[in-house]
Amino acid sequence: EPEVTQTPSHQVTQMGQEVILRCVPISNHLYFYWYRQILGQKVEFLVSFYNNEISEKSEIFDDQFSVERPDGSNFTLKIRSTKLEDSAMYFCASSELPGQGSNQPQHFGDGTRLSIL
């Protein structure tokens, strides 16, 4: 069964450094998402992306964050000038663009655990 894959599985970065988290969505999917889960807390929406632009973003997704689809397969989340509170599990998800009046579930990757030191 097709899967969303994320790399790396664990990223350790010094505070203030930039980090790029990578995702390969399912190949025929057109909507892409990033979520984060701080340890012991809820899964929180960050951003959705369609047709090479951001569809929606949450309050968490400030100027420190950016997303990009640099080629036909990868979808990346860049965090500039990381802070301690950016430490979390970051999940990528993708969904197929559904037909009118329906919806499709999002399929999640296994996540990247980001640790900021």
Added chain:
Amino acid sequence: GEDVEQSLFLSVREGDSSVINCTYTDSSSTYLYWYKQEPGAGLQLLTYIFSNMDMKQDQRLTVLLNKKDKHLSLRIADTQTGDSAIYFCAETPDNYGQNFVFGPGTRLSVLP
């Protein structure tokens, strides 16, 4: 804003049924989902239900939706130790590209 709530812990004996409950506030919720997260792993879609349905059954899983009370439940029949995980309820309105709102997750522990 929208909110989704779940009880945080549930313990059951192996072979018993588990019932995980979820309440939500968004009356425009159209799709409701159950995801499973095993330790150190990602979110695995278990099942979902459209808001015009009351029940959906998929093998050992039964989802019940009470739209009037905004209450969703997941019943796992014949619970096994491999079912031990965190179960997340999530909802979304019927819009493309809209984000999910997740509950805090219910940690299910299956005792031998």
